[in-house]
Amino acid sequence: MTQTRNPPASPIPVRTKTTLPGGGYTGRSRRARTEPMLVRPLRDDRYVVETDHGTYVVDLDGRTCTCPDHAIRGSRCKHLRRVAIEVNEGRVPPPGKRAAACAVCGRRLFVPTTDVGPRLCDRHEIAVGDLVRDRETGRRLVVTRVTADRADETTTEDGIAVSEYETNADYGGHEPVVEAVYLDSVRAGDSLDATELKRYSFPASRLRRVGPDRSPESQAQLDAFASA
Structure with a gap:
């Protein structure tokens, strides 16, 4: 286990009437x-x-x-x-958006009013095709799907909630589920269709984005997965 459980995002505090600096204005x-x-x-x-x-x-x-x-x-x-x-100044959301909080760090952000489910800030956001590392095993994966579904409300094909797996105990059940394929499940140049590989589901913060420096072999594998 590598990190403490992420707490659910705190409710947005109640605001009161405030003033702003008026120097230079008339x-x-x-x-x-x-x-x-x-x-x-x-x-x-x-x-x-x-x-x-x-x-x-x-x-x-x-x-x-x-x-x-x-x-x-x-x-x-x-x-x-x-x-x-x-x-x-980012104090209130613009028209068409509402205030929300990052499911990992609680940072305040604005999302479209039609969006539902947990959301991630720029720091923790993960996108399809990203190369990530599993914090529990150290293995690398490629993200194949990012959902707006909570880990404690999403079940795997085994009928178990993603948050209920022992290896996910230190990650928030309120986090969105991310699906990914282990990069070492096939070799570069393998003719196996990447869409046939087993997808695994994780709470978002269990996966850490990997920097851009990677070997040519890893890059070839990543390109294959991302285009599948």
Whole structure:
């Protein structure tokens, strides 16, 4: 066993009204930053903006706000500006995305609103065709499929949940399942169709991506698997 069990991602903390640095800004741009506001995304890609004087709904794509300043004067109000600032600074998700957390490290990330299941951040993301190393055995594999299914909810052909295997005990059951083929199961130049090789399922963090330096033989095997 090589690492402690990854805990489930912590819930995103409740936010409160905050201010932002206003140096160098004037007018509505300054008020958008220095007045206490709380921006919360809605499921329909709009945003609720809570202030000390009222609560308003902003449509960033439509460039509208329900506040009097926008409704009466048609101006680009401080609420519209504040939402744009928080989206640009990564404080809230842009339209079409929602906040999530990496299933391995808990890092906050934004994913499409239609996405379901556990997700991985850039640091831990694994893609089809990647060369990886099994942390338990040290053997190398090629990734053939990346799922959005949890390890504790996915069963193998033996009817056992991926997370229930003894060798997976130190990896999170909430992690997405990654399928891979052991690289040493065939030799370079072997005529066996790579699609016929046995796929194994792992919690994502059990597999570690291998750097780009590899032997010509390993590269030939990897190219064969990735194109199968």
